[in-house]
Amino acid sequence: MYDFIAIGLGPFNLSLACMAEPVENLNCLFLDKKTEFSWHPGMLLDGTTLQNPFMADMVTLADPTSRYTYLNYAKQHGRLYRYFIRENWYLDRHEFNRYCQWVAAQLSNVRFAHEVQDISYDEQEQVYQVCGVHAQTGTPFAYQARKLVIGIGSLPRFPGVFSQPADAAKAIHSGFYLEHKAQLQRCKNVTVIGSGQSGAEIFYDLLQGSAEHGYSLNWVTRSDRFFQMETAKLTLELLTPEYAEYFYGLPEAQKASTLSSQQGVFKGINQSLISKIYDSLDERSLHKLPPVKLLSNLGLQSAEQRDDGQWALRMKHQKLGNEFEHVTDGLIFATGYGYQLPGFIEGIRERIRWDAQGCYQASRTWAVDHQEREIYVQNVGLQSHGMANPDLGLACYRNGRLLHQLTGVDHYPCDPRIAFQEFSPRVGDGFTALAS
Ligand SMILES: Cc1cc2nc3c(=O)[nH]c(=O)nc-3n(C[C@H](O)[C@H](O)[C@H](O)COP(=O)(O)OP(=O)(O)OC[C@H]3O[C@@H](n4cnc5c(N)ncnc54)[C@H](O)[C@@H]3O)c2cc1C
Structure with missing residues (x-):
């Protein structure tokens, strides 16, 4: 029985796997249908880079001392000095893919070639049953877990x-x-x-x-x-945990217009x-x-x-x-990607909160079940959580918060203040709230 099972091993859940591994007494499993990690293989063009500096790797922004940092990968592969001399903060996309494959190969909690096809809930035991088949052998598998993290990315639109x-x-x-x-x-x-x-x-x-x-x-x-x-420094403050929190708290009517004014950022x-x-x-x-x-x-x-x-x-x-x-x-x-509800969700549909459009209704901490403590989603809900959602630079922040929810302990506290700008003035610090 696992404490949680995560479905999908794109960068977001791979980062979660790295951050979960050192947590003592946490028993978790990560499943992906691909036979190995591969990051958008149809777009692995020569000469293309990540849009984020290399520190947006799987762990650095949560724990720069982790052995899964990009810098450790570069060191282990004899590339650290060349990278230093090259002075390029933006990793080549092939290099990022190789780095992620190196990370995945060392993790004991990941399984590739495991396609999840069905999830059900056992009311009596209060566990989720995660079933599927091995993508190469066709052998069925079934695992049990108390909680789930769904991180299956999006599909071409x-x-x-x-x-x-x-x-x-x-x-x-x-x-x-x-x-x-x-x-x-x-x-x-x-x-x-x-x-x-x-x-x-x-x-x-x-x-x-x-x-x-x-x-x-x-x-x-x-x-x-x-x-x-747009990559001006004060604009990049919109890709911080503080802004993500602020955006989530905006009135629904404001979110859509705010997002459309931010097209240039994401x-x-x-x-x-x-x-x-x-x-x-x-x-x-x-x-x-x-x-x-x-x-x-x-x-x-x-x-x-x-x-x-x-x-x-x-x-x-x-x-x-x-x-x-x-x-x-x-x-x-080249018209982007959209979320598609996976078929395996049908067996637990009743346990999930849905919005009027039939999409997950995710809480501030990305929980989508009625109790807000069992089923979590990664990279879903641009409309509710804003452009922080698909950004690799915020993977460690979200995964820190997710692990806090999953374990009850804040293993990766976030820096208390990052943005210089205040997205809404803090009352009592020279600003008094007026009655509206
Ligand atoms: C070409 C491209 C470049 C990008 N570059 C950047 C960038 O530089 N910076 C940035 O911040 N963002 C970037 N993004 C946006 C975003 O960060 C990426 O799309 C990222 O890969 C999203 O990660 P993910 O973990 O959500 O999903 P994905 O990377 O899509 O991974 C999802 C995984 O789930 C698995 N899966 C799906 N269904 C099942 C199932 N039933 N059972 C088991 N496994 C399943 C899939 O096999 C897949 O491996 C880019 C997007 C694209 C398309």
């Missing part, structure tokens, strides 16, 4: 533009870019939809191959520009990539090369694959209201 379900099935999402890259590069023209970091990385990657393979390239966004990710393209793209466009403009277009203000209305395999795209100018048709043979959607 397409806009609702397909008139035929068969077209949706044939469309390519950025999450699977690498396995379709060769196919896209055989096209005469390729259209990339979406101007977030993934869209920009794919556009830049395809731009490098356009001359050699001879395809033209279009990059389309409905935004009014290809905007940069969406957008990093500055160095924008520069590389611009410089590349400028250099290629001096030569006779296949055309490249960047199109802003264009919202995709519909996408239909014709009999000849080409995609007919209907687009609407977001400000002028006029519509256009664009035909392309290569098409890739």
